[in-house]
Amino acid sequence: MTNFQSVTSARLIRHMLLWVGVWLFFRYVNFGLYISDSELVINTLTAVTFGQTIGLFYLFGYWVYPRYLYRFRFLWFSLFVLLAYYFIYLSSYLTTYFLQQTSPDKDPALLSQVEKSWALIQPAGIVGCFTSVSVAFWNLNNFFYVTLLLGGKLVKDLFMSRTRTLLIERDAVDLERTNLALERDNLMLELNLLKSQVNPHFLFNALNGIYARVVDVNEPAAELVLRLAELMRYNLYEANVPQIDLADEIAYIENYISLEKIRHASLVDVIFSADGDFTGHPIAPLLLIAFVENAFKHSLGAGPNSAYVLVDTQLEDDTFYFTVQNSLPQQPQQPTAKKSGGIGLVNVQKRLALLYPERYTLDVRQTATSYTAVLQLQLGSTK
Structure with a gap:
């Protein structure tokens, strides 16, 4: 049972108990003790x-x-109160009219309550509650019970309203504190970003200068510098937009893999495959790189003959499939004192949930020897 259902059920039970109590009061106290009439009259009233x-x-x-x-x-509201007051009088008037005909004839000194009421209201007629003071007070007696219950309802509503107001004020204070903390964190983030951009811009320009000097001397080294420069250019200038072409994101992945191949040529066997026309399909930038970074990070140590990283990209219509698999070392790697500076798989999952709700699936499987992440993502098309 949900919380809403439990609250509704408890409220229904409270109302039922209230009305059972009201019925018993009317039947056995208000009318049962003070009216000497037939059961029919008492039950009808x-x-x-x-x-x-x-x-x-x-x-x-x-x-x-x-x-x-x-x-x-x-x-x-006053108009509705007058209408309710008259409704009670009119219904009581008609009820008394019919019941007084069923009351037994008695000595005038022992007239029933119904006959006494009829003797009071009959001369005043159906609008007597507005023309006769005595009839008005008689009707107020009938109006008293609903007024009492509605007064209790009003007090309860005012109390609940005040409680809700206090809760809203508390939430507003908490929200303001949260916003202030976010503003502070954003300022710190912007400051750190400005600090971090000094070196990347310098390094990017320096790499271009190095490439120009070594391209005629050592072509493989020049190729390495060029790919590194492409990575930095993508990070600095192209990834600062909400979406980027999938083909550019795949090219970024390829450049990163090429650099890792050179770094770990004798340690890790790297397999990369791409199938499909990736042009014209927008994707959030730097969404895939964390999977590849994670694969290279954890594949090292599996042994020179067994370490591998497999990256497979496929596009079928508007559905993108991205599979990354890596070997795992036989002995768990010792944790390093310095954490990796990558975006992290946890943050990638948060970005996916935020940017592609109900448009992606992420299947992660780990065995004793391998770790596999399979991402299926529904992309749009600009073609």
């Missing part, structure tokens, strides 16, 4: 008074109060 009370309680408590009283529309 109980039913009519109970119907008046429960009907007006829900009408006022859940419609008139919220729509008029709590919105300070007092003129309309």
